[in-house]
Amino acid sequence: DGGITQSPKYLFRKEGQNVTLSCEQNLNHDAMYWYRQDPGQGLRLIYYSQIVNDFQKGDIAEGYSVSREKKESFPLTVTSAQKNPTAFYLCASSMVAGGGPQHFGDGTRLSIL
């Protein structure tokens, strides 16, 4: 079955530590996205990528970094500069950027130790 796989499902971060969240898709989609979801605030865009080796900052990119070396993969690193990282992180993909549906993974819940 085609879809988006996020791992791990749960992740704990220590102070001063960088952590990386994995996102893999086998839908052959060009565009990929990372969202942060906090209770009552909907989905906020962290980064998006339209094609391999290209990515753009979203609305809340500070303290996060991404790479897009392969079409299928779009990992997100939460750096120690992100002072409030506790949230539910969602990865999504779409056939092209904008104008169509997005397919989401089942998320990674990140907590501070």
Add this chain to the structure above:
Amino acid sequence: QQQVKQSPQSLIVQKGGISIINCAYENTAFDYFPWYQQFPGKGPALLIAIRPDVSEKKEGRFTISFNKSAKQFSLHIMDSQPGDSATYFCAACYTGGFKTIFGAGTRLFVKA
């Protein structure tokens, strides 16, 4: 101008009743309006979507009503069931726009 305003924030409906969630937008360039359904611990999943050239789209018990002049669209869930209890997000985007703008979400609880 990029916001999508969604209401209500939460909704309780009796089994068999009609659930109605409303959204409003400002940017007239938006040309795709999806609704997503999210269960706890899961990612959102596309439920139904509409483009502005039609005023209504129905899929089973789910209907989107679209009012282009008022820049509003709504989701109607007919014969609501306990299994429909979830968070619903409206969204808007436009071809070539790269970003999808999401509403803040509505938590629906259907009482058995």
